[in-house]
Amino acid sequence: MVTAMKIRADRDVCIGAGLCLMTAEEVFDQDDDGVVVLLTPTPAPELEEKARRAVRSCPSGALSMEE
Numbered sequence: 001m002v003t004a005m006k007i008r009a010d011r012d013v014c015i016g017a018g019l020c021l022m023t024a025e026e027v028f029d030q031d032d033d034g035v036v037v038l039l040t041p042t043p044a045p046e047l048e049e050k051a052r053r054a055v056r057s058c059p060s061g062a063l064s065m066e067e
């Protein structure tokens, strides 16, 4: 069985650094205030590694994931 990853983005914790979308623009965006917008909490398999890197790159701890 394949278990998909599930990403969470806490918009109250995000400091708008933008690293996540620079790393995985298919998964993350920013709103007009610079706060993260999660485009897809369950990225396609080919995007999972990028999404993982983005979660690790977040300086504020706003991003987390379950696998």
Ligand code: SF4
Residues within 6 Å of the ligand: 009, 013, 014, 015, 016, 017, 018, 019, 020, 021, 028, 030, 034, 035, 036, 057, 058, 059, 060, 061, 062, 063
């Ligand atoms: S990397 Fe973290 S702090 Fe920066 S925009 Fe993304 S969620 Fe927010």
